[in-house]
Amino acid sequence: MVKSVKGMNALGGLVYSTEAGRTCPGCRQPVASCICKASALPEGDGIARVRRETKGRGGKTVTTVSGLLLSPEELKTLGKKLKTRCGCGGSVKEGVIEIQGDHAELITAWLTEQGFQSKRAGG
Structure with missing residues (x-):
């Protein structure tokens, strides 16, 4: 079962699925197997x-x-x-x-x- 929210497209898509749990809004994969987080660095100026x-x-x-x-x-x-x-x-x-x-x-x-x-x- 997929939980949906009114205006979901404006919010970035699927957030939680009872089959896979939390999903990444960037790659739409389960958080545990997210492929976009490996290349993402935290924000900051390096100090x-x-x-x-x-x-x-x-x-x-x-x-x-x-x-x-x-x-x-x-x-x-x-x-x-x-x-x-x-x-x-x-x-x-x-x-x-x-x-x-x-x-x-x-x-x-x-x-x-x-x-x-x-x-x-x-x-």
Whole structure:
């Protein structure tokens, strides 16, 4: 069964099918076997913006790194290296690396040493 929405063509096409689950609006394939996401890079200017956030996290501090023009696999590898360097946990979500704790200065310095352009963002 295919779920449809009035004006679906204006919205970009099929979004969900009970047979295959979520579908990519670009190639109309199931998200797991999407062929267009492999060539797509995240948006940004290539400068790593490192910021410290607490909003919406129950008061917990998280350091985020965004703006890098890397593939999802490269972001995941870089996130693992950052977690090892900082000695803490974290994750990669939607092109943003999240590191638990306040490690903004350490991450900015390490990214610069590794050859990335980086700058502190926010307060």
